[in-house]
Amino acid sequence: MKSRKSRNERALRLAVIGAGSRGRAYSEYAEITQKQLEIIAVAENIKKRREIFSKRFNIPSSFQYKSGEELLKAAPEADAVLIATPDRTHVKMVKAFSEAGYNILLEKPIATEIEGVKEIADIVTHHNKQLFGVCHVLLYTPLTRQINKIIENDVLGDIVSIQSLEPIGYWHFIHSYVRGNWRREDISSPLLLAKSCHDIDWIMHIMQEKVLSVSSFGSLNHFHEGSKPKNSSNRCIDCSIEKTCPFSSCRFYRNQLINGSKEWPLDTVISDFTHEALEQELKTGPYGKCVYSCDNTVVDNQVVNIKFVNNKTASFSVVAFSDADYRKTRIFGSRGMLDTDGKTINVFSFLDNLWEEIPINMMDGVSAVKGHGGGDFELMKSYIAAWRSGDYSDMNKKTIEGCLSHQVVFAAEKARKEASVVQMGDFQLLHDLS
Numbered sequence: 001m002k003s004r005k006s007r008n009e010r011a012l013r014l015a016v017i018g019a020g021s022r023g024r025a026y027s028e029y030a031e032i033t034q035k036q037l038e039i040i041a042v043a044e045n046i047k048k049r050r051e052i053f054s055k056r057f058n059i060p061s062s063f064q065y066k067s068g069e070e071l072l073k074a075a076p077e078a079d080a081v082l083i084a085t086p087d088r089t090h091v092k093m094v095k096a097f098s099e100a101g102y103n104i105l106l107e108k109p110i111a112t113e114i115e116g117v118k119e120i121a122d123i124v125t126h127h128n129k130q131l132f133g134v135c136h137v138l139l140y141t142p143l144t145r146q147i148n149k150i151i152e153n154d155v156l157g158d159i160v161s162i163q164s165l166e167p168i169g170y171w172h173f174i175h176s177y178v179r180g181n182w183r184r185e186d187i188s189s190p191l192l193l194a195k196s197c198h199d200i201d202w203i204m205h206i207m208q209e210k211v212l213s214v215s216s217f218g219s220l221n222h223f224h225e226g227s228k229p230k231n232s233s234n235r236c237i238d239c240s241i242e243k244t245c246p247f248s249s250c251r252f253y254r255n256q257l258i259n260g261s262k263e264w265p266l267d268t269v270i271s272d273f274t275h276e277a278l279e280q281e282l283k284t285g286p287y288g289k290c291v292y293s294c295d296n297t298v299v300d301n302q303v304v305n306i307k308f309v310n311n312k313t314a315s316f317s318v319v320a321f322s323d324a325d326y327r328k329t330r331i332f333g334s335r336g337m338l339d340t341d342g343k344t345i346n347v348f349s350f351l352d353n354l355w356e357e358i359p360i361n362m363m364d365g366v367s368a369v370k371g372h373g374g375g376d377f378e379l380m381k382s383y384i385a386a387w388r389s390g391d392y393s394d395m396n397k398k399t400i401e402g403c404l405s406h407q408v409v410f411a412a413e414k415a416r417k418e419a420s421v422v423q424m425g426d427f428q429l430l431h432d433l434s
């Protein structure tokens with residue numbers, strides 16, 4: 001039965017497709033504000049995950065589905081679907097759910113092939129009565145809001161160049177990109193697409209200029225058989241040098257279990273938070289493997305250089321070899337520069353020859369590694385606000401801009417693989433949308 005309440009009087013009813021880390025992360029917004037968001041259905045392949053998720057969000061058994069495809073057939077009445085399934089399923093899911101008339105919130109990457117990005121851009125353009133959001137969460141953080149204000153107030157003058165570093169963190173990298181689901185380009189996507197497509201999107205959002213050309217270098221420098229220490233074995237659990245290896249899975253996951261955490265990344269390794277379940281996983285599962293004996297192919301370091309129109313430039317680096325930390329960014333303008341470590345913003349004015357520190361109001365309980373510095377919940381807030389207002393133009397425009405920035409990621413990958421400079425004019429499929 002259709003709800004008689006107006007959109008302003010009730011929560012957005014969300015069906016979640018994929019109850020993994022990201023499905024859960026956005027759904028948690030319903031726990032802090034039930035008036036805004038209600039999780040009404042879930043589709044999840046893994047039974048145990050589906051059950052735990054359903055219990056947590058009070059989803060009745062008749063609204064629990066084994067797959068997105070099953071949910072689509074049942075067509076539950078929902079205001080939107082969140083697509084938080086693996087990278088390579090995104091295009092198919094968006095096609096099917098948009099065809100069925102649902103509003104969509106899609107996890108990044110939009111697609112793993114440039115042709116898929118074009119298909120999504122066409123869908124968003126032609127179904128403009130539906131709301132499309134893409135989870136480029138960096139656009140929604142309090143940090144970005146504050147930086148946008150500084151730029152709007154012309155404190156920096158004309159932006160000439162941007163420098164940005166994404167320090168993934170060694171343990172996050174080995175968890176996801178050496179042992180985990182994003183380790184191989186052929187089954188997920190390249191690192192730049194999987195991890196940093198929203199960084200490239202963010203740089204383009206700040207620069208507000210068309211991209212002309214792109215170059216990139218990067219390699220799988222360290223996490224391969226050639227770096228394997230002598231006397232190490234293929235699993236940490238029986239490795240003679242485990243105690244001195246910084247990448248020991250035993251140390252990392254056991255410590256998380258001992259500390260009582262049931263959160264990511266341990267929740268991707270086990271769903272029964274017991275010593276026995278973890279030891280079994282360390283003995284037999286992918287997360288117990290030696291980091292030098294996995295079948296990973298994605299790069300562990302990459303740099304991207306971008307040339308914009310009006311001779312503006314940006315450089316972006318992503319690295320595994322760091323603590324898990326906020327992104328570090330500098331924006332250079334004609335009247336001043338901005339420097340942020342993700343926790344504070346410092347602005348230097350050429351006129352005053354002075355630095356000024358500008359604090360960022362972070363939400364409680366969010367950090368660089370949890371909640372994307374507030375971006376996850378702020379995205380949900382913006383999506384719900386767009387749905388309530390009925391004005392989808394800004395969010396749909398951001399989705400199209402996301403498609404355009406994905407093109408730059410594909411161009412960077414081409415440049416890296418061919419050791420060339422890619423001219424966007426020769427490369428892009430989406431000329432008409434910019």
Ligand SMILES: NC(=O)c1ccc[n+]([C@@H]2O[C@H](COP(=O)([O-])OP(=O)(O)OC[C@H]3O[C@@H](n4cnc5c(N)ncnc54)[C@H](O)[C@@H]3O)[C@@H](O)[C@H]2O)c1
Pocket residue numbers: 017018019020021022023043044045046049066067068069084085086087088089107108109135136137181194268372
């Ligand atoms: N926005 C971000 O910053 C960010 C961060 C990490 C991951 N991601 C992206 O989010 C997506 C999900 O990542 P994750 O970390 O939650 O992965 P995950 O593996 O934890 O969760 C994905 C879930 O989807 C389920 N699934 C697969 N096919 C399905 C289907 N047909 N129907 C229903 N369920 C299905 C899987 O069983 C799994 O539980 C990926 O595309 C990933 O690249 C985005």
